[in-house]
Amino acid sequence: MWDLFWGAEPIIKLVMFGLIVASVWSWTIIFNKVYSLQRLNKAADSFEKAFWSGGALDDLFDRIHNRMLDPLSAIFCAAMREWRRSIAKGMTRTTEIRGTVEQRIDRVMQVTLNREIQQLERHMGFLASLGSNAVIIGLFGTVLGIMNSFGNIVGQQSASLAVVAPSMAEALFATAIGLIAAIPAAIAYNKLSSDVNRYENRLDAFASEFGAIISRQLEEAV
Structure with missing residues (x-):
């Protein structure tokens, strides 16, 4: 394989090198995402248990808000x-304002959820692009190798295996x-x-449940 790589034409060599670098980067992303999802699910289990x-939610907030x-x-x-800002401003005293507070809290949770999921989905587009386009790029190198093979046939006025095989091997190696x-x-x-969609659903379910808890607290506060 090493000889096939170094024996290839410069443009084919560039194609193969680019694919190798892309493959290494994709594996880096894969291992990072797998580790991140495992860590996040484990941390979510620990948080949900608490x-x-x-226990009092205020105590839980005081304990973790500086180290999320x-x-x-x-x-x-x-x-x-x-929630605390709303209480400090006295915005939970009337039913009309309570609805606004609920909407603001739901919006804050949704914005936070979207931001966290966007962070988790970083570089996923690269995997999708590589999965769908790497073969096409490899075929580009293959086409160049076949063209080079025809050039050797014309140059040496021979279609023997010794003339054709090296260029064809380089071409197929790119694919x-x-x-x-x-x-x-x-x-x-x-x-x-x-896995990311499953984790997003878990976050969304928690946001809905916590929103319901806050709604009950607001009703009791009116």
Whole structure:
């Protein structure tokens, strides 16, 4: 394989090198995303255990607001900050204002959720692009290799295997590298997208549940 790489034409060599670099970067993204999702789910489990333990939510907020470890904690702290501001301004005394406060808290949680998910989805587009385009790029190198093979045939006035084989091998090697880059990226993108969507649903469910809790607290405060 090393000889095939160094024996290729410069433009084909550039194509193969680009695919190799893209493949290495895709694996870096894959390992990073897998680790991040595992860490975030573990942190979410820990937070939910504390949240549903029956303790005072104000105490939980005071304990974690300076060291939020995951998006679930961030959503909770954003809502609690808005809740405390509303109480400090006396905005929970009337039914009319209570509805506005609920909307503001829901909006704050949704904005925080969207920001956290955008952060988690960073570089996912690269995996999608590599999965769908790496083979095409590899085929580009293959076409160049075939053209080079025809050039050798014309130059040496021979279509023997010794003349054709080297260029054809270089051409097929470019396609092989494209497949090696594309297949893991495509599989990882589908799997990670599913995991991110599942995690997003978990955040959305928590935001809805916490919003209902705050709504009950506001009703009791009126």
